[in-house]
Amino acid sequence: MLLWPLLLLLLLLPTLALLRQQRSQDARLSWLAGLQHRVAWGALVWAATWQRRRLEQSTLHVHQSQQQALRWCLQGAQRPHCSLRRSTDISTFRNHLPLTKASQTQEEESGEQPLPPTSNQDLGEASLQATLLGLVALNKAYPEVLAQGRTARVTLTSPWPRPLPWPGNTLGQMGTPGTKDPRALLLDALRSPGLRALEAGTAVELLDVFLGLETDGEELAGVIAAGNPGAPLRERAAEVREALEQGPRGLALRLWPKLQVVVTLDAGGQAEAVAALGALWCQGLAFFSPAYAALGGVLGLNLQPEQPHGLYLLPPGAPFIELLPVKEGTQEEAASTLLLAEAQQGKEYELVLTDRASLTRCRLGDVVRVVGAYNQCPVVRFICRLDQTLSVRGEDIGEDLFSEALGRAVGQWAGAKLLDHGCVESSILEWGRTDRAEDTRLGSCPFTRSMCAHGVYSQIPLRALLPTTRCLWR
Structure with missing residues (x-):
């Protein structure tokens, strides 16, 4: 078993954790907390x-590694593919198993339900690898982040793909382990002005946290001042109120002046949320994602936090990954998939993942662009999802094409900055705000809305994009 030596080394940690909870009653036990941290690290x-x-x-040795990953898939298959189990020839594998889509049923005639690509149990080692390497990379880039009491998670989900076999606060995380109340997590973070890192499951979830903080901030400050639960912290409550009164821009650094990095998990389609956070609430902070997680699990590793956000190494081990070339300007399917070593820099590919249980080659719809290489493996950046469209004036338009056109149109107006966008019914946004705080009737037509819920709005007709499409910008 992979972690037996590690588990043996950590046998004493539960006992030390219990002693740590009693350190408020006996300050002499504080050294045990430090020992626990050093052993865990x-x-x-x-x-x-x-x-x-x-x-x-x-x-x-990427080709050999992918052969081993393919053998692992074939040996674990629950469906009878006897001829395939005896061979790891890639051509034979492709010929016997056609490509399917994630939303497609495995066998339409039999009415079977589709299985998700590769179970969590099968992906345990890949998730563990992403977590371990991500923590070490984060500590190398920001040495003080994993010190005791310097990290707080503010969502129920974690950005780390695999939970570690010790309490989260052993490696510096604030809060009560196992809590299921997101409000309690946020309160724990707000009570601690010395945080160095802020964790959230995804950037979209963190965006919701900051939007909720602006709405309920006064109430949360009151709870901190009253000390329910915990000791009353009136001075800290006053600091929280003062930070909130100055608006959303730079709020995170006002709440936590020593904050260095925001840790979220990249699940694809998070770029707009990261941009919105970086432009307002988390202005001046670095963002780090330990891995890229697609529909089937962990597919990419982030080994260099200092590099631009969103670059991931596609490892050659399990799960078995193939690359389907994407033809520019067309939805036509390429003739055949490629292995990782065959990827070309600058080209775009759709990720294909083989489910071990059902032995299904599944097209995930996630499109990546190869931007570099690590030894013989490609380093990629997520681009978009195929077949994901927006309805604009009753017409389906690809999300990537719409986003590109919208960005160009907004760029025609000096000072405009698009933080995020999405399509909504025209009845939702029939009133706009101008810089003079005067309401202006917009009329009933579909338009795109930016997530600029603060400050002063202006109304811009994007006639360069669509005749009746409008955008709210900040």
């Missing part, structure tokens, strides 16, 4: 070093 570094060596070997 030492075990993590040891496990991450081993995983890094395995990654180096697999990326240097």
